[in-house]
Amino acid sequence: MxxxxxxxxxxxxxxxxxxxxxxxxxxxxxxxxxxxxxxxxxxxxxxxxxxxxxxxxxxxxxxxxxxxxxxxxxxxxxxxxxxxxxxxxxxxxxxxxxxxxxxxxxxxxxxxxxxxxxxxxxxxxxxxxxxxxxxxxxxxxxxxxxxxxxxxxxxxxxxxxxxxxxxxxxxxxxxxxxxxxxxxxxxxxxxxxxxxREDSVETAFGRAVKSAEGEILEILDRSFTIYRAIRADLAGKKGATEKRLGRQVSDLAMRILHISEQCQKIQRDLGGNARDELEQRIADLNVKVESAQDPAAKRTLKAAIESLDGQRRAREAIGFGLERVIARLHANVAMLEKVRFSLVHARSADAERFGGESSPLADTIDELSRELDATSVAVGEVFSEGFASEMLVGQAPAALPAKSEAKADAPIVPSAIATSAPDAVDEAAKLFERPMTPATESAAEPVATQATAPSREAPPSEPKS
Structure with missing residues (x-):
């Protein structure tokens, strides 16, 4: 896709x-x-x-x-x-x-x-x-x-x-x-x-929950529970304000659903088995480097290790970006819950004014809509093939470790390659660097913290002989 x-x-x-x-x-x-x-x-x-x-x-x-x-x-x-x-x-x-x-x-x-x-x-x-x-x-x-x-x-x-x-x-x-x-x-x-239209939201969530797992399943389950509670609060009200709020809440719930489905697909594409297989291939090639006698063969094997390690760094970068998107989703769900509790207070005689266009409830819904826009952009960047291509192809190849007389035939360690290459994790972090508004941060604090990428400094490279 x-x-x-x-x-x-x-x-x-x-x-x-x-x-x-x-x-x-x-x-x-x-x-x-x-x-x-x-x-x-x-x-x-x-x-x-x-x-x-x-x-x-x-x-x-x-x-x-x-x-x-x-x-x-x-x-x-x-x-x-x-x-x-x-x-x-x-x-x-x-x-x-x-x-x-x-x-x-x-x-x-x-x-x-x-x-x-x-x-x-x-x-x-x-x-x-x-x-x-x-x-x-x-x-x-x-x-x-x-x-x-x-x-x-x-x-x-x-x-x-x-x-x-x-x-x-x-x-x-x-x-x-x-x-x-x-x-x-x-x-x-x-x-x-x-x-x-109510059924369409429930049907979509029901199908998504069947295939979801892990943290995404938790987000979907919580979002659906809040959504149904809000619709139950609005079911007995026939006014124009309640109908408008129903449309807005259904819209927000479906957007959370679609973002969650995209995140789930990214997680499956990254797959733990593929990551372990990549690490094993790098380890196997390092063994071949140690046993190789021909210098040209050693150089070719080291170049292959560099290519595989570039893929590993790209997976790490996408993983960090995905963590940030999921953290935002937790914040979005918290704000949806805030909308639900605001509706509980709207059961008073002042409900019509409370649900008006300039009310705190309307402000909360608008704020959640803006935050979902930001989350959509973030997951779109992670999900795009262009991002993965940039991480795998667009960067300059990692420099080989400097040779020394004592360790000329030492195998290449993936972590050493990663420190000498452009920091893929930091590049991914820039794509998702958008400060959350105070309202969203306050809602996100109890449920999620954003993942931060560790910083690494590249060691100075020595001139090649």
Whole structure:
């Protein structure tokens, strides 16, 4: 991921306002349903022509359309356990349920609406996978209605030849008819992605918490607890001020979530195993330097150690920058908690004035928004590939230790190289050097302290012989 800016998400507003959650995932589901249905219909047409039939049988088209669309939708990988096996199992389950739906539709052919409803119910476990039983049932009923319309369109296009020869080849026309039916089936998943703006925040936090760990998990859990407490305080109030505060708090919570997710990804990229492997490679090369007899080989091995140690310093620099971002996140969460306690006091008769644009509560929210802007910039710098490239490539190579008569063949120690190279940690610290405002510092004191990089002085280098 190369994007260094954080998208400002603005959920909130009325608790009953409806929106489409995870729109890209929904679009992907519809596209897969269209593609699977088109492919299934095309396959049936080609097989029919190979068998000597002029037109494919309608029951075959219905079977291929339902099975093909659900097969491709079922093969969608779950981000939490993305594996080829899980994708294959999902595809097989989707195809099987599509066949079941098609058979039920054919058995109730005299009642097309009932057959479509049964087909929709059969598709619900795939289209609403992982959702609650109530949402799965809603998705099944809605998919049944959409399947009724989609299969009707399929019959009209296939039987009447509206788009077949001479306008286009028969197989292509059949594929288009299948795609039209698949579009309706894919749209049947819409109830799964519908919810209030409140639900979108809770859903996002719920998914993030499942994959978070360590300090990031603590930040997310605390932020979500505070967010829900604030929304509970505002739930019984219908005034314009409360609605505005709800939108602002939802916005702040989502921004904390997105920053935390970026920090979690950086931590995983740094990975303890990769760091240990790098240290082991440096140690192994030092052993080779000691045992090497050829001077040219020694120089090459030392250059390789320098390169690996440059990577190690870059990882250290990114790690220090990440510590500062996490410290800011702790401060941001503390300020969000301050907003919550301010709302507790706002339950008095003076609540409307207290929540006004010039009130202490509004000032606290504005201050937190500004601090989140600074945190976003900081994590963007750490997250950017350009920063890592600068640390790995942009710096001048570290100078080799000066030779002496007694220690000409001494192995290079990584710490010695690090002291003679430009201080990567100090360079990283400059990127995040932004003093926090007094309000944020006071909120951050009880929960976090910023990490500081140790200063190192480069030893004077002797002229090379």
């Amino acid at each position: 190369t994007n260094t800016s954080l998208t400002r998400v603005e959920p909130g507003g009325s608790l009953t306002r409806i929106e489409v959650r995870d729109a890209p995932v929904f679009h992907n589901t519809v596209a897969r349903a269209v593609g699977g249905a088109a492919g299934g219909a095309l396959l049936v047409d080609l097989l029919s022509q190979a068998a000597g039939y002029l037109h494919p049988p309608m029951w075959g088209l219905i079977l291929a359309t339902l099975a093909g669309s659900l097969t491709l939708v079922g093969s969608t990988k779950d981000p939490s356990k993305a594996s080829s096996l899980a994708s294959a199992v999902g595809a097989a389950a989707g195809g099987a349920l599509g066949l079941v739906g098609a058979v039920l539709y054919q058995l109730t052919a005299q009642w097309p609406w009932l057959g479509a409803l049964l087909a929709g119910v059969a598709a619900a476990p795939i289209l609403a996978r992982g959702e609650s039983p109530s949402k799965m049932a809603t998705t099944g009923v809605f998919t049944g209605a959409m399947a009724y319309a989609g299969l009707y369109v399929l019959k009209v296009l296939a039987r009447n030849g509206l788009i077949g020869p001479p306008l286009m080849p028969g197989p292509l026309a059949t594929a288009i008819a299948g795609a039209a039916a698949g579009l309706f089936i894919g749209l049947g998943a819409l109830p799964r992605y519908l919810g209030s």
